[in-house]
Amino acid sequence: MDSSNRPAGGAGVPRSAATGERSEVILRVNGTTYTLAVDHRATLLDVLRERLDLTGAKKGCDHGQCGACTVLVDGRRANSCLLLAVAQDGRRLTTVEGLADGLRLHPLQEAFLARDALQCGYCTPGQICSALGAIREAADGFPSYVTPDDARSGAPVELTDDEIRERMSGNLCRCGAYPRIVEAVGDVRGAAATGDAADTGSRGAGEAS
Amino acid sequence: MKPFGYVRAGSVAHAVQVAAERPGARFLGGGTNLVDLMKLGVESPPLLIDVSRLPLDRIEELPDGGLRIGAMVRNSDLAAAPAVRDRYPVLSQAVLSGASGQLRNTATTGGNLLQRTRCLYFQDVTKPCNKRAPGTGCPAREGAHRDLAVLGHSEHCVATQPSDLAVALAALDATVHLHGPDGERGVPVTTFHRLPGDRPDRDTVIRTGELITAVELPPALPGLHMRYRKARDRSSFAFALVSVAAVLAVRDGAVRHAALAYGGLAHRPWRARAAEAVLHGASATEDTFARAADAELAAARPLRDNGFKVALARGLTVGVLADLAARA
Numbered sequence: 001m002d003s004s005n006r007p008a009g010g011a012g013v014p015r016s017a018a019t020g021e022r023s024e025v026i027l028r029v030n031g032t033t034y035t036l037a038v039d040h041r042a043t044l045l046d047v048l049r050e051r052l053d054l055t056g057a058k059k060g061c062d063h064g065q066c067g068a069c070t071v072l073v074d075g076r077r078a079n080s081c082l083l084l085a086v087a088q089d090g091r092r093l094t095t096v097e098g099l100a101d102g103l104r105l106h107p108l109q110e111a112f113l114a115r116d117a118l119q120c121g122y123c124t125p126g127q128i129c130s131a132l133g134a135i136r137e138a139a140d141g142f143p144s145y146v147t148p149d150d151a152r153s154g155a156p157v158e159l160t161d162d163e164i165r166e167r168m169s170g171n172l173c174r175c176g177a178y179p180r181i182v183e184a185v186g187d188v189r190g191a192a193a194t195g196d197a198a199d200t201g202s203r204g205a206g207e208a209s
Numbered sequence: 210m211k212p213f214g215y216v217r218a219g220s221v222a223h224a225v226q227v228a229a230e231r232p233g234a235r236f237l238g239g240g241t242n243l244v245d246l247m248k249l250g251v252e253s254p255p256l257l258i259d260v261s262r263l264p265l266d267r268i269e270e271l272p273d274g275g276l277r278i279g280a281m282v283r284n285s286d287l288a289a290a291p292a293v294r295d296r297y298p299v300l301s302q303a304v305l306s307g308a309s310g311q312l313r314n315t316a317t318t319g320g321n322l323l324q325r326t327r328c329l330y331f332q333d334v335t336k337p338c339n340k341r342a343p344g345t346g347c348p349a350r351e352g353a354h355r356d357l358a359v360l361g362h363s364e365h366c367v368a369t370q371p372s373d374l375a376v377a378l379a380a381l382d383a384t385v386h387l388h389g390p391d392g393e394r395g396v397p398v399t400t401f402h403r404l405p406g407d408r409p410d411r412d413t414v415i416r417t418g419e420l421i422t423a424v425e426l427p428p429a430l431p432g433l434h435m436r437y438r439k440a441r442d443r444s445s446f447a448f449a450l451v452s453v454a455a456v457l458a459v460r461d462g463a464v465r466h467a468a469l470a471y472g473g474l475a476h477r478p479w480r481a482r483a484a485e486a487v488l489h490g491a492s493a494t495e496d497t498f499a500r501a502a503d504a505e506l507a508a509a510r511p512l513r514d515n516g517f518k519v520a521l522a523r524g525l526t527v528g529v530l531a532d533l534a535a536r537a
Contacts, residue, residue, distance in 0.1 A: 076314045086215050087259050169445035
């Protein structure tokens, strides 16, 4: 498991006390590198949606409570509504748009379709990004609150339905499609193909530019 | 949100120096609480000092057998670390009982200790609140206080400290390490958070410009059993109504060591010294555990709508200690 948090990239972010209200950042999103000046107040979610036209991640609560904005940062899921874009300089970001390989959907996307794991679909991009993160975390030995005490530290955790429910609790679905979401994630658990097109499954933050 | 400056700290010394130069500046770790409070208008710092990339993201063994947890260790990495899971399971359980997978991937150890209360009035800038705006009053005393304090509160504030991590650290006698303009110091986590008194605006004893750099755990002695148990309104992704971190050692049917801390009951993690005094040397029975809980909770002063927390705390205490005694 990788717990590193090394500095990555960073052309225009000031290291002296900045009084300005904007900084230039480099964002690496779904394999494409963007250099742009951002208002310090801008969240990653707003920059993805308003500046980069990546509208897959949704603004639900905007307070980190609903999970509709979930993306992967250096391979790990996070609420993009609570991340300041300026602080993501150099990070490797994956949104739901980066999961499919051309016209070939990611196995999780296929599973959500096959299981009809949605009604309105608003929470679905966040559900799928979160599920991808959850499956990787379990494979990498990250425990959850329901992981048995006697599970061996660092060993992959089997994604039982209870584990899926617990690990997906940060994603709300107002349509109440939870039973189908658990089934869809369950269909993909343990599958080797939990990488994504823009990120061939490599983990960790160590590949600084 | 008001405009603000942003600077990425190059070192701990740099972060502390910039903070000293810019009153009102805030350190940015994971930002899961700070950014939210900025959106709500509760926080409006003129400058954010980004400390998230400082090399404080390691968990290191200490010569005495303890553990040093860097302030920037993410909650999920802390909970997953084999040294924590195997030697301090109560800490891993506490962290995993809080927030969501996404938040735990982002939130840091230091930031977790500094998160603010979730009292509704504190988070609503249209309402009075002595913690947010000193002297304006406390509507929670007569208003929505079901989730708030029953121990140690004052006429000025009935807020609760929301961290699960801090509760486990209190039972483990951890030390918070701070670096500030006047140098470094260590503060026991049990005295790091304050009771509200007449200064509820101050959550902790941290001084202006001080940065949390690490949390240190003393060695986990052999024979200790420990457990975190949390009661909440839903079974995941909810703050504690009451939680308890318990550390217990039993030999020949008698309690040899006991450390108890409560969450959800007070303005700080509530180390239950009165309960521990009853437990030490007593027979490890449910009757003893109930007497210990009662000794601690005798000081409770529930508000109109949160009296249920006292019975809940009693039940959790007896249950978790009985579970631990059965393993001993």
